[in-house]
Amino acid sequence: MIIPIFVPHMGCPHTCVFCNQRKIAGSFMGPTAESVKAMVSTYRETFPDLENAYIELAFYGGSFTGIRDDIQENLLSIALKLKQKHLIDGIRLSTRPDYINPEVMNRLVGFGVTTVELGVQSMDDEVLAASQRGHTAGQVEEAVGLIKKSGIKVGIQLMLGLPKDNREKALYSTRRVIELNPDFVRIYPTVVIRETSLASLYFQGLFKPWTLETAIDTCAIMAILFAQADIPIIRMGLQATDNLLFGKDLIAGPYHPAFGELVKSRIFRHQIEFFLNEYKLGNEENELTLYCHPKELSQLKGQKNENITYFQNNCNIKLSMVPDNNLKQGSIAFMENCVTKEFSRREFLDKYRITY
Numbered sequence: 001m002i003i004p005i006f007v008p009h010m011g012c013p014h015t016c017v018f019c020n021q022r023k024i025a026g027s028f029m030g031p032t033a034e035s036v037k038a039m040v041s042t043y044r045e046t047f048p049d050l051e052n053a054y055i056e057l058a059f060y061g062g063s064f065t066g067i068r069d070d071i072q073e074n075l076l077s078i079a080l081k082l083k084q085k086h087l088i089d090g091i092r093l094s095t096r097p098d099y100i101n102p103e104v105m106n107r108l109v110g111f112g113v114t115t116v117e118l119g120v121q122s123m124d125d126e127v128l129a130a131s132q133r134g135h136t137a138g139q140v141e142e143a144v145g146l147i148k149k150s151g152i153k154v155g156i157q158l159m160l161g162l163p164k165d166n167r168e169k170a171l172y173s174t175r176r177v178i179e180l181n182p183d184f185v186r187i188y189p190t191v192v193i194r195e196t197s198l199a200s201l202y203f204q205g206l207f208k209p210w211t212l213e214t215a216i217d218t219c220a221i222m223a224i225l226f227a228q229a230d231i232p233i234i235r236m237g238l239q240a241t242d243n244l245l246f247g248k249d250l251i252a253g254p255y256h257p258a259f260g261e262l263v264k265s266r267i268f269r270h271q272i273e274f275f276l277n278e279y280k281l282g283n284e285e286n287e288l289t290l291y292c293h294p295k296e297l298s299q300l301k302g303q304k305n306e307n308i309t310y311f312q313n314n315c316n317i318k319l320s321m322v323p324d325n326n327l328k329q330g331s332i333a334f335m336e337n338c339v340t341k342e343f344s345r346r347e348f349l350d351k352y353r354i355t356y
């Protein structure tokens with residue numbers, strides 16, 4: 001369970017092309033001890049099964065370790081007191097790879113921080129430079145090494161479709177991140193937001209966002225690679241907000257409010273395709289009924305039945321999909337001689353080889 005505390009970014013010296021954080025140079029207007037305590041009690045009242053919940057207070061909204069030392073220490077001491085009173089179990093914050101060093105890590109360890117999320121975006125230096133990130137892939141490796149050495153959990157955020165990015169580079173970034181073995185990752189497709197450098201590049205014809213299809217397809221392969229490496233993905237796709245709409249702040253790009261669901265549906269497509277080929281499934285009429293956990297029926301079928309249409313058009317096989325309460329999530333099954341044959345997600349991940 002996460003209790004998010006927004007920390008406004010103060011005078012960020014960077015100019016990442018996709019970012020629309022207004023540069024705030026004036027006085028700090030962030031959370032106070034009272035507002036954080038009030039937020040924690042409000043959230044705690046809404047959590048079901050509070051006894052068994054693991055609650056993290058998360059400082060989001062900028063590069064936490066880049067703000068003034070006294071402000072960081074004030075916020076962290078509020079969090080530490082809440083942790084000591086057992087009102088929260090962990091402290092999480094997000095920052096940039098180049099704002100991690102031994103001194104910073106000493107402070108975070110001293111205040112009982114449990115998780116650091118790093119905005120990495122890409123492990124390709126050309127993509128990082130074209131996106132004006134101001135750090136290199138080498139600095140990401142150093143930062144992850146320092147965080148891991150401290151015993152604090154590390155999460156990595158990646159973006160797809162930044163300037164100079166392509167499918168190969170996204171998969172290269174995925175493989176390099178897997179080598180770093182983070183505790184979790186998030187994946188966001190790059191969209192063009194109003195009042196950003198990317199919007200200017202887009203209007204000048206110097207940046208072309210990925211299509212939704214490219215973003216879904218690439219993200220599905222990345223998700224399979226991370227799952228094969230047992231690295232959890234805690235989010236795929238941007239959180240829907242009132243302003244993240246075409247005609248409001250969103251100008252262009254592969255945005256979909258259910259991006260994560262579309263990716264999960266594409267993973268099922270790979271899984272079905274793999275088992276169809278591996279086990280030569282289907283009868284003489286090229287018809288096959290597949291079963292899945294009821295919660296995953298819509299993912300298995302795909303949006304507007306697109307997985308069913310895909311197999312009809314590409315493999316000439318007519319699939320029917322039926323829910324079955326007895327199946328585990330991630331599994332697909334079919335009936336053979338009145339016996340259910342189940343193919344688990346684990347079996348798929350262990351056998352599936354991505355060749356590109």
Ligand code: SF4
Nearest residue numbers: 012014015016019021
């Ligand atoms: S993404 Fe983060 S580091 Fe980059 S400009 Fe925005 S606030 Fe600064």
